[in-house]
Amino acid sequence: MSKNTGLNAIEIHYLRLSLGLTVEQVAEITKASTDDVLAWETGEQQAPDLAQKKLLDIDDIIEMQVLNTTDGIEELFKKEPKRRLAFVVYPTQALYTQYNPEFLSSLPLTELYNTAAWRIKKECKLVLEVDVSLVALDAEAYKRYRADNGMSESRESRAKWAATQL
């Protein structure tokens, strides 16, 4: 591969950091070894096109998620203006997989979802002047809240629980 195409060593390193991923997680996502990933980042090997594409696609998906969510919040606030908002994130892969499975195919790791959430927080602050707090789902507290209020499990219930944490 010519040096004129694709991401070089420092770029693939900062792409990984900007996604909030460890070397091990990039290896898992790209089906490479950790030695491979380290070699991409030191410039000993060029990262394969497919691996680059996978990571860049994830970055694009996160950006899309940030734009869509920020637009959604802007719409919401036309009817019901407030300046503080809670956004549920998932502290473990198990909770992410259980509660937020619709993202698994596009953002396979809870860390990627949380990276998106962080960028959403930043964008909402910058563009809408809205303070978004990332609220890590506390499964036990959330279950008690649902029991106390006779609510079933849903994205909306999670959002309502999260709002009580502000």
Added chain:
Amino acid sequence: MSKNTGLNAIEIHYLRLSLGLTVEQVAEITKASTDDVLAWETGEQQAPDLAQKKLLDIDDIIEMQVLNTTDGIEELFKKEPKRRLAFVVYPTQALYTQYNPEFLSSLPLTELYNTAAWRIKKECKLVLEVDVSLVALDAEAYKRYRADNGMSESRESRAKWAATQL
């Protein structure tokens, strides 16, 4: 401190990741211990206001740098349109300190400058459809290039050398 103010554990963690910093580097920047930083990120301790402010200020400085540089590139391209550009980054703290000292007070670590460079690359792609390559300064190759071309050391010379690396 009330839970309603400042960054919580998951937010301070993702702020660090988005800056591309290790726990050790955050400790250095905020004059805390690595144990402190880990305690902030697990929620055992609230990160002190001053530490939060320091990291958020750095994030703001990076965002400003991204906007200014992207605007500058847009201006430049009104006169001289091209779609590829090299942006010098510094692979070691020693080279950053030697060649780019004007950033030391605002972005004290070369990793922070490189994080800014990565975001500039992304923004230029998205907003201007310009491909920016991050070119790590190779001090020896750069010296030879200057000798061969009778050039003195300057930001412009570095940019010219970097352009030869595309």
